Amino acid sequence: MKHETLSPLVDGEGELIACNICDGLHRVVDLPEGGRMRCVRCGTVLLRNDIRSLDAILASAAAMTILVISAVFFPFLRIQASGFSSSATLTDTARAFAEGLTAPLGVALILVIIVVPVVRAVALYWALLPIRLGRPPAPHARKAFRLACLLRPWSMAEIFIVGVAVALVKVGGMATVSFGPAFWELTLVTLIVVLESSSFCEKTLWRTIENTSRS
Amino acid sequence: MAHDREHIPVLTAREAGLLGCGHCGRVSAAGTQVCQRCGFALHGRRPASLQKVWAWLFAGLVFYIPANVYPMLETRFLGTTTSSTIVGGAIDLAHHGAFLVAAVIFIASVLIPVGKFLVLGYLAWSIQNRVALSRHRRTQLYEAVEFIGRWSMIDVFVVAILAALVNLGIVMGFNPGAAAFFFALSVACTMVSALSLDPRLLWDLAEGTGLE
Numbered sequence: 001m002k003h004e005t006l007s008p009l010v011d012g013e014g015e016l017i018a019c020n021i022c023d024g025l026h027r028v029v030d031l032p033e034g035g036r037m038r039c040v041r042c043g044t045v046l047l048r049n050d051i052r053s054l055d056a057i058l059a060s061a062a063a064m065t066i067l068v069i070s071a072v073f074f075p076f077l078r079i080q081a082s083g084f085s086s087s088a089t090l091t092d093t094a095r096a097f098a099e100g101l102t103a104p105l106g107v108a109l110i111l112v113i114i115v116v117p118v119v120r121a122v123a124l125y126w127a128l129l130p131i132r133l134g135r136p137p138a139p140h141a142r143k144a145f146r147l148a149c150l151l152r153p154w155s156m157a158e159i160f161i162v163g164v165a166v167a168l169v170k171v172g173g174m175a176t177v178s179f180g181p182a183f184w185e186l187t188l189v190t191l192i193v194v195l196e197s198s199s200f201c202e203k204t205l206w207r208t209i210e211n212t213s214r215s
Numbered sequence: 216m217a218h219d220r221e222h223i224p225v226l227t228a229r230e231a232g233l234l235g236c237g238h239c240g241r242v243s244a245a246g247t248q249v250c251q252r253c254g255f256a257l258h259g260r261r262p263a264s265l266q267k268v269w270a271w272l273f274a275g276l277v278f279y280i281p282a283n284v285y286p287m288l289e290t291r292f293l294g295t296t297t298s299s300t301i302v303g304g305a306i307d308l309a310h311h312g313a314f315l316v317a318a319v320i321f322i323a324s325v326l327i328p329v330g331k332f333l334v335l336g337y338l339a340w341s342i343q344n345r346v347a348l349s350r351h352r353r354t355q356l357y358e359a360v361e362f363i364g365r366w367s368m369i370d371v372f373v374v375a376i377l378a379a380l381v382n383l384g385i386v387m388g389f390n391p392g393a394a395a396f397f398f399a400l401s402v403a404c405t406m407v408s409a410l411s412l413d414p415r416l417l418w419d420l421a422e423g424t425g426l427e
Binding site for chain 1: 391
């Protein structure tokens with residue numbers, strides 16, 4: 001069971017932390033392994049002490065990079081109907097919007113399903129790997145982590161795979177569909193995103209980065 | 216249980232004359248411009264938060280109209296071309312018996328965007344007016360909107376995948392319609408709107424009065 005700490009109010013000495021949801025002030029307490037400190041008023045998790053979360057984030061970032069990049073080169077779906085056949089890769093998908101009004105959408109699509117997930121993963125690695133290895137932080141580690149935080153809502157690889165599933169059903173009645181290797185890679189991406197988001201606590205990670213820069 | 220806690224008297228960073236960072240939680244002295252821990256700009260409350268929420272929300276609403284009027288997808292099948300709007304596509308799917316997928320599209324393209332307009336508008340309005348819903352419930356609404364908004368993009372992805380994959384000359388094929396462009400813009404605008412909302416404003420309302 002998770003050990004939950006409702007942090008005490010601000011009497012006494014020690015570091016303060018403000019809740020990012022309700023602005024309530026709290027005194028930082030030492031958490032046991034696996035423990036969490038929540039805002040006494042709104043219940044938001046303020047800090048958590050879980051060394052496995054760094055591993056989970058780094059593993060996710062590595063897997064995400066490999067999977068998304070390789071999914072660019074392999075087709076993820078292939079269909080056959082009336083003697084014709086065709087297949088689609090991630091880049092084909094973006095190119096579907098190559099004409100007229102929808103052209104900018106093709107660029108946006110490449111950004112949210114390929115570029116942003118990969119850049120974000122690299123930035124996370126840059127900022128957090130040295131910390132995990134107990135080394136001093138890399139140059140510009142804070143800048144890299146800031147980028148990763150800003151890009152977070154715009155990384156949509158996992159939404160794309162749900163779109164693939166929906167498209168499958170739409171075409172299913174008209175043609176024979178078979179899965180390419182990239183389909184399974186993208187399915188893995190979805191699981192990885194879930195794993196990462198359950199480990200990602202921005203306030204804790206910022207504090208970790210700060211503490212390692214000092215020593 | 217959580218609701219009892221809502222009225223626990225809490226000293227906020229602002230009341231204490233300090234600045235709390237909205238990203239990393241570090242507490243800085245008043246007047247500090249940039250957070251020493253994370254490097255994001257420090258604001259007691261994000262400036263013009265509500266104006267930005269309303270502006271982006273309105274832009275999203277405007278783009279949502281052509282997104283529903285223009286065709287989302289053009290289908291070529293054995294020489295005939297039919298086009299369908301977002302809602303039309305979902306209805307077609309339901310007619311073909313694919314109820315689950317029809318529901319996914321309907322929820323992602325209609326319920327979530329419309330719900331998001333209503334919730335964001337309500338939250339921004341609730342900051343300026345007294346409302347019955349507790350701060351805790353409104354915080355949950357805010358978090359839900361922030362989390363779920365991106366999923367509206369599904370339909371745009373579906374259209375792109377279909378157009379890329381199914382291209383068998385005159386036999387069968389899909390083309391994306393103009394609605395895909397407007398819909399993606401609408402989703403992006405409402406995402407920025409949700410990101411512009413400073414959740415601390417939701418809690419400021421009743422500060423000092425104890426109850427709302």
